[in-house]
Amino acid sequence: MQGQYTIALCDILGFSDLVERRPLVRVVKNEIAWFSKALYHAVNKEWPENVPSFDEINQNSRVGLAWFSDTILLFTRKDTDNSLQELLQILASLIYMSIIEGSTRLRAGIAYGEAFIDPKKAMYVGKPIINAYRMEQQQQWSGAALTKSTSERVPEDVRNGGSADWPIHPYEVPLKDNKTISRLAINWTYHIHDQDFLGWSEESKEPRPEEWISKPSICEKWHFTKQFHLDVCDQCRKRT
Numbered sequence: 224m225q226g227q228y229t230i231a232l233c234d235i236l237g238f239s240d241l242v243e244r245r246p247l248v249r250v251v252k253n254e255i256a257w258f259s260k261a262l263y264h265a266v267n268k269e270w271p272e273n274v275p276s277f278d279e280i281n282q283n284s285r286v287g288l289a290w291f292s293d294t295i296l297l298f299t300r301k302d303t304d305n306s307l308q309e310l311l312q313i314l315a316s317l318i319y320m321s322i323i324e325g326s327t328r329l330r331a332g333i334a335y336g337e338a339f340i341d342p343k344k345a346m347y348v349g350k351p352i353i354n355a356y357r358m359e360q361q362q363q364w365s366g367a368a369l370t371k372s373t374s375e376r377v378p379e380d381v382r383n384g385g386s387a388d389w390p391i392h393p394y395e396v397p398l399k400d401n402k403t404i405s406r407l408a409i410n411w412t413y414h415i416h417d418q419d420f421l422g423w424s425e426e427s428k429e430p431r432p433e434e435w436i437s438k439p440s441i442c443e444k445w446h447f448t449k450q451f452h453l454d455v456c457d458q459c460r461k462r463t
């Protein structure tokens with residue numbers, strides 16, 4: 224249906240790498256199964272016992288879903304503040320869960336505007352989809368940012384962040400090539416967590432020098448994700 228939509232385009236980072244490196248059956252059994260459960264939890268607010276089907280996941284009355292390979296599209300079913308808020312909360316929850324316990328990470332761009340969406344015909348067309356994709360691709364971290372015009376769709380009194388109900392925060396969002404851009408970012412740090420959760424691997428808190436050389440882009444994304452947490456997390460600031 225044609226109308227104004229807020230769209231979040233999410234990319235499961237490292238997915239193609241996983242598919243290339245591991246037997247497909249294991250990726251489906253492990254990563255896809257976990258991600259389906261995490262998505263179900265973000266969308267329906269409870270952890271499912273079994274791996275849910277797409278139709279079981281896609282039951283939120285305010286936010287609709289489409290999923291193709293490593294791309295997930297979320298859209299507001301109606302152009303209301305409640306739907307927008309729900310979409311931001313789902314994203315915050317999903318990014319948080321993928322950082323805390325997932326073996327893949329998530330990156331998303333969020334855009335607002337006129338689109339044509341008809342899930343029954345798998346039709347998703349419009350500028351916000353393109354703009355969300357571009358915003359998503361530019362970023363160099365696990366996180367999500369709103370395009371500039373989308374920030375104006377967010378109610379004015381919550382644009383400065385500071386509220387778990389509207390999990391956004393104005394931030395210098397890291398982009399590729401060492402650039403940044405001043406945008407509203409999803410604040411995923413409201414979910415309860417230990418302080419030490421953003422270690423590089425089980426063996427090491429930081430990437431080793433040779434890893435900075437062999438996989439600089441992954442190391443950078445990790446670094447900027449960790450920096451975002453340090454900069455905006457109220458929970459951890461209170462503890463120190």
Ligand SMILES: [Zn+2]
Binds near residue numbers: 418
């Ligand atoms: Zn924290």
